[in-house]
Amino acid sequence: MPRNLWTRGIVVLVVLLGSVWYLYPPKQTLNLGLDLQGGIHLVLGVEVDKHVASQTDRAAEDLKAQLERKGIAVRRIAREGNATIAVELASPQAWNDLLTVAGEFQRFERRNEEPAAGRLRLVMSETEIRRLHDDAVRQGLETIRNRVDQFGVAEPVITRQGAERILIQLPGVQDPTRAKALIGRTALLEFKLLDERTPVEEALKGSLPESSEVLYQRRVDKETKTERKVPYVVQKRTLLTGAELTRAEVQADPNSPGNWQVAIEFTSTGTRIFGEVTEQNVGRHLAIVLDGNVYSAPRINERIPGGRAVITGQFTVDEARDLAIVLRAGALPAPVTILEERTVGPSLGADSVRQGLIAITASAAVVFVFMLFYYRLSGLIADVALGLNLLILFAAMAAFGATLTLPGLAGIALTVGMAVDTNILIFERIREELRLGKTPRSAVDAGFTRALRTIIDTHLTVMVTAAILYNFGTGSVKGFAVSLFVGLAASLFTAYFFTRLLFDLAYVGRRKVEAISI
């Protein structure tokens, strides 16, 4: 047996063994897409401008506080748009003091200065806005990752997509509604005092001071599922937020059997602030506000020194658990909206796997029989090559950690059809050479050599399209592109290199080959 046959044989053997090694056991090595195993695919858009707006709000409050501390009277201080603070002094005489204070806000640039009127605008710089946008997405990503980790999902994918989007894939989640609520909620916890001077009726009619607003408490009747909204007049100023939390635990609600509550504990700073707030406001009501909804507004009976509080709201144990998770993981810096969602239940996934396998098996079977019938022994060789092609294809998917999707399975079924194209090209060429009167061996030689260029051309063009598809595609289409690409690469190896080897092996050692079965 000639040396180069040995080498080629070893190459094939190595590929074969490598494939089996990567693929075994297939249930664990193959990465099934969400459409096959069930799960949630979410694309969230981060409302980055809201992060800028809230940072601007905070700066405006700081500015106001600093001016007040210096005894500078202000007529108006307000946010305009997302990134601008408009300031108007009560009297223009304090202009220079205003400039000094404003100078400390280095993230802002001074514009529209009117010293005579005591007016100016502070505009956040472009670089700062860009940085905040980026921060909002990065922090959001981190927070969501924390939440998902605590929720307990095996192998989640949480990545940034483009500038302002977050891609989340949670395989095998049984309760998508709950998972979405957990991920998508902003979870901004705020403590605010009730405005007890403004009657609720008045406030609902629209007459309330600028520093107050109406927020609602939602009460869902567990029997009738109807929602009741209770209005509260709340001071806009936030005294303390969930950022100062260290712990959040689920507890049974002692006052309402069967319901659960979340006990929270503040950081040392939080504890100090909470102590001060409760000390200064004994007798008033403190509203606990989550994402703009009032959960409760208990009366402050005395100073609370320990830095502990309880959030009640007739929660079920799951609701309380999820609330504790989002409080521990922290608030999202900016709200998120769902831009795209694809949820597949586990039963549908199983059906799809079955259908995909049937399709592959059926298309492979049809092609197998056809090749055997039409090309006899050579057809059998092509069939063996096709089998190896499928093996390598699956193994490569496992090795690269590529995801197998339903369109991916379709791509494989299609590869089966196209992979035999290579063999048909070669076989037809061999037949042609035989017709010209060549000996079987030289016909085989010529057939393989002449067909090679065509084969490379045909493979490369389809691989170009597959690459473009991959570049473009989202989830499932990407899966299709991957299996098509890998399938074609494998077919170059099996349909050309491997069949050639089999041909050579079949006719080697015989000095004179009378005829070949083709």
Next chain:
Amino acid sequence: MIELFKNPNYDFIGKRKWAYYVSIAFTLLSLGSLVVRGGLRYDIDFTGGTLMQVRFEGAPSVAQVRASLTRIQLGEAVIQQFGDAREFVIRLPLAAVSSEEVARRVQAALGGDAQLGKFEIRRVEFVGPQVGRDLQLQAIYAVVAGMIGILLYIAMRFDLRGGVAAIIAVFHDVLVCLGALSLTNREFSLPVLAALLTIIGYSVNDTIVAYDRLRENRGRFVPKGRTFAQQMNDAVNQTLSRTILTSLTTFFSAAVLLFFGGKTLEDFAFVLFIGVITGTYSTTYIAAAIVVDWTQHVEGRLGRGKKAVAKA
């Protein structure tokens, strides 16, 4: 040895005039259908909206499902039976409310209707307006980029004439596939786009095999007394059995997908099914034919030019 064709020598290229009429007729038919129906019906992948796949325990009628959904007022719902009698796909247009709210309302409406019985929501897809627009753009980009990639590849490996002719053939195939989608009232979705791109690759595949053969023949010996049209016809004939066999196997694969691939893959398989047929046809009757006419035109001009020079 089983042979489909023994030394085939059909006059394909000679009949190209007729083929042009056929191609134009099909193209016009496709365009006509697209125009009459007001363009393609896009799936929610491109328009945005919500899709829910629901399986009931019983087998309610579409009308029953529709009746229970009218109350939630989320716009015109498209309700289709999907696969078997118990399974339905509900498509809702983009609404002012959030996707969670849409899902919740549908669930409540179906659950509130005692006639429908128990059900399971097996799939929810929501595509927001932003993503839909992005996908539309990307789809166009993908098709155009695919064609440009192929054009460049062929222009590099063969010549520009071949590249342009191949692209015209591919364009025809895409149009016919879109026309077939429109005629059968199917939706243009992401999987359909994937199928279209595959067909682009497939159609070009065939064309390359013929070009390759032509180049090889011309490279081996300078054919005497055979016109370019005859040489092209030879190349097509020489690769005929390969073309038909490959088309058959791919056609089998597509047919199997169409009939056994399940409802989810149906439209995808349908496009492949049509595309394989038109892709095989367009290789000879569009790509090869155009190359022949183009070459004859150029050679004719050159010839006239020479005569003119000789006269002078």
